[in-house]
Amino acid sequence: MQSHSVYKVPQGKLLKINLEYDETTHRILHIRITGDFFAYPEEAMEHLEEQLKDTPLDRKELLLQISSLISQYHIEFIGLNAEALTQGILMCVL
Amino acid sequence: MSEEWRLLQTGYAKAFTNMAVDKAILVSHSKGLVPPTVRFYGWVPPAISIGYFQSLVEEVDLEACQRYGVDCVRRITGGGAVFHDKELTYSIVIAESHPSIPKNILQSYGRICGAVMKGLEQLGINSEYAPINDIVTNGRKISGNAQTRKHQTVLQHGTVLMDVDVDTMFSLLKVPNEKIKDKLIADVKQRVTSIHHCLGKHIRFTQVADAMKRGFEEEFQIHLVEGGLTIEEQTFAEQFEKETFLTEKWNRKR
Numbered sequence: 620m621q622s623h624s625v626y627k628v629p630q631g632k633l634l635k636i637n638l639e640y641d642e643t644t645h646r647i648l649h650i651r652i653t654g655d656f657f658a659y660p661e662e663a664m665e666h667l668e669e670q671l672k673d674t675p676l677d678r679k680e681l682l683l684q685i686s687s688l689i690s691q692y693h694i695e696f697i698g699l700n701a702e703a704l705t706q707g708i709l710m711c712v713l
Numbered sequence: 714m715s716e717e718w719r720l721l722q723t724g725y726a727k728a729f730t731n732m733a734v735d736k737a738i739l740v741s742h743s744k745g746l747v748p749p750t751v752r753f754y755g756w757v758p759p760a761i762s763i764g765y766f767q768s769l770v771e772e773v774d775l776e777a778c779q780r781y782g783v784d785c786v787r788r789i790t791g792g793g794a795v796f797h798d799k800e801l802t803y804s805i806v807i808a809e810s811h812p813s814i815p816k817n818i819l820q821s822y823g824r825i826c827g828a829v830m831k832g833l834e835q836l837g838i839n840s841e842y843a844p845i846n847d848i849v850t851n852g853r854k855i856s857g858n859a860q861t862r863k864h865q866t867v868l869q870h871g872t873v874l875m876d877v878d879v880d881t882m883f884s885l886l887k888v889p890n891e892k893i894k895d896k897l898i899a900d901v902k903q904r905v906t907s908i909h910h911c912l913g914k915h916i917r918f919t920q921v922a923d924a925m926k927r928g929f930e931e932e933f934q935i936h937l938v939e940g941g942l943t944i945e946e947q948t949f950a951e952q953f954e955k956e957t958f959l960t961e962k963w964n965r966k967r
Contacts, residue, residue, distance in 0.1 A: 653768045653967050655793035659862055661765045697818060698845050
């Protein structure tokens with residue numbers, strides 16, 4: 620199943636998610652995160668997208684996984700944060 | 714005696730060259746080959762640059778760009794899509810460890826924007842920094858800025874709008890909802906301004922560049938010495954242009 624969301628991060632930037640997920644297992648198959656936000660280092664976002672594969676589409680688990688990847692890859696967001704990213708992803712399935 | 718930084722006035726160039734030169738300066742400075750550098754440049758033909766994380770096909774009407782002869786390039790910096798036409802673009806490349814550059818990224822945006830604001834002041838325009846990455850005058854955007862940090866080096870580039878054509882901009886950029894396009898255009902016209910609009914007269918690129926030079930010198934208490942790209946930088950720039958900025962792989966990577 621493919622889905623798309625557009626989410627204006629409160630006090631932040633515009634986040635767009637293209638999501639492909641398994642309807643049976645409710646897990647991420649492929650994700651592309653785009654938008655006019657800033658993330659440092661930029662290239663880490665590609666690792667984050669890759670590592671989000673197979674994550675369950677559940678708010679708690681998503682937030683946990685995203686927060687852990689942010690810390691693992693030392694990502695600093697401006698105009699975006701872990702909560703907003705979780706929200707944007709969940710908007711694809713709500 | 715104040716510190717000397719290099720000033721590069723590279724004039725007008727294609728989008729791909731402009732982005733390659735900024736990256737070449739970043740790499741050269743990170744290797745200790747060149748001093749902190751401020752660069753002023755313009756875009757011929759007019760071009761759209763998109764932020765690192767944006768989708769080219771989702772943001773830009775590529776057919777319209779072809780019709781208008783507008784080039785499109787992905788930046789190495791985040792942020793939004795920009796239509797570069799009648800503007801001065803600046804870039805600054807400096808070590809993250811330089812005492813004038815706050816470690817905090819948002820604060821460093823503010824500091825560098827301070828130079829642009831002082832430059833605008835030279836032209837008689839009072840402005841303020843509007844976080845995250847804009848400079849506004851009377852509540853209207855006159856400059857947009859974007860920063861990356863690589864190899865312990867900061868690159869920030871940004872626009873100083875000399876004139877603005879919102880209608881052309883919207884015929885080149887895709888809008889999420891065609892039904893509200895007219896309202897969106899009207900809103901943006903209210904929210905964006907330019908040196909021409911503020912002063913009621915046209916100012917030449919060189920005058921804006923002179924003002925910005927003084928702005929950077931005042932903000933950072935430095936002396937800008939005009940120079941050129943080194944041979945290494947030219948080689949890097951040619952390589953980055955060919956291997957990255959001109960390629961579909963890079964420009965369509967998202």
